[in-house]
Amino acid sequence: MIDLYYWPDIPGRGEYVRLVLEAGGLKYRDVVRLPEAEGGGMPAMVAFLEGRKGYPIPFAPPFIVDDGILVSQTALCCAHVAAQCGLAPEAEADRAFALSVAVTTADFAAEAHDTHHPISVSLYYEDQKPEAMRRAEDFRNNRIPKFLAWYENLIENNPTDSGWLVGDRMTYADLGLFHTCRGLAYAFPNAMGEASQAAPKVQELCRTIAKLPKVIAYQGSDRALRFSTDGLFRRYPELDPASGGQ
């Protein structure tokens, strides 16, 4: 049984891992969302972070514990569970590159986060809003187009012509791109609407994943958490003006 540890009220970075678990049909416990009486709740997670569960000690959630193995960092958690449910490539070169893509997607998500927290994670958004306006403008105008062009390029040049990022079938790298695009469409609907037009293959990949029965069932369940202004991807209209905000 795989135990996932993450903040209980936001999709955040945990959602990347949860999506692989759900799309892969794996059994898992979303530990912090279980009652304390069943070993869940925040105390279960904090015990790891504060070292009270002994070594190893994760730096931050999400992390997973699976048969004595602890893995932290979003992309590594995804890779670990994907290998158990056919959502990781099998060939060594593809395996290595899928992880390179997933870690890059985690960087992209971190940049999305920093649009609303460019100065400090210890401060509220409201206390770093002028800086957020500036960083978001750069993110919309330079970073979103750059990342999307790269993904588009990968799909286009994938020698299997499968429509996926790596190899001839869907992997956790694709699920990571799918969730990032969902998060960005929530947080930056104007900028993403525009940028997506230059990335038709990315759009097609996302549409294909959105139609998978396991993904539909999961997203309609109470296991899935909704985006909000507490998470990784946040909708602050002033950070995504309709005109592109040049």
Next chain:
Amino acid sequence: MIDLYYWPDIPGRGEYVRLVLEAGGLKYRDVVRLPEAEGGGMPAMVAFLEGRKGYPIPFAPPFIVDDGILVSQTALCCAHVAAQCGLAPEAEADRAFALSVAVTTADFAAEAHDTHHPISVSLYYEDQKPEAMRRAEDFRNNRIPKFLAWYENLIENNPTDSGWLVGDRMTYADLGLFHTCRGLAYAFPNAMGEASQAAPKVQELCRTIAKLPKVIAYQGSDRALRFSTDGLFRRYPELDPASGGQ
């Protein structure tokens, strides 16, 4: 033969990979620093980034190419080469956690970078200096102490009591911490001088690595590049005032 691709004039993120290659005594080519006549120079790297070498296409340097396998992302490059020279753990749980640590160290380095580029990588430091002042203050006061406390805690709780972060011998995770501490001591000598006092085991680990013959030989060679105000770790005195800058 392992080919490393990275910007030719700065230690940057490439240094993390180079240090593992050097400490592990592996043969490698630092491709961009070779003459163009030998297949080196910037054109060799740009060909990959622009997709002219075909699939897979890395998002950014550093990346390595090793016997047909392309790996990008600093921590993944380090893990890949470490596995070939006895600098990765052997036990599965330790292997998984060492990579978690290395990816977290890459995040720490990215935060160090963002102290001088909090708004945009497309702008000069001088064009984002007020924001840099604010972000650097948070980095000095909150983030450096938090990361160092975590590394210290790992060494202290490592069940093998080896003085290393993971398992009973030095791994690429330790080399990553070592280089990060070097970079921070260059960029933030005042803040690091203070923060290090609470992390004696981290200091000891760094001293041990600094005394390794392979590391000494490498650092004295022209294969090693010097820190400067063009790289990942930059010394701008205004970002590290002597008083702590509260």
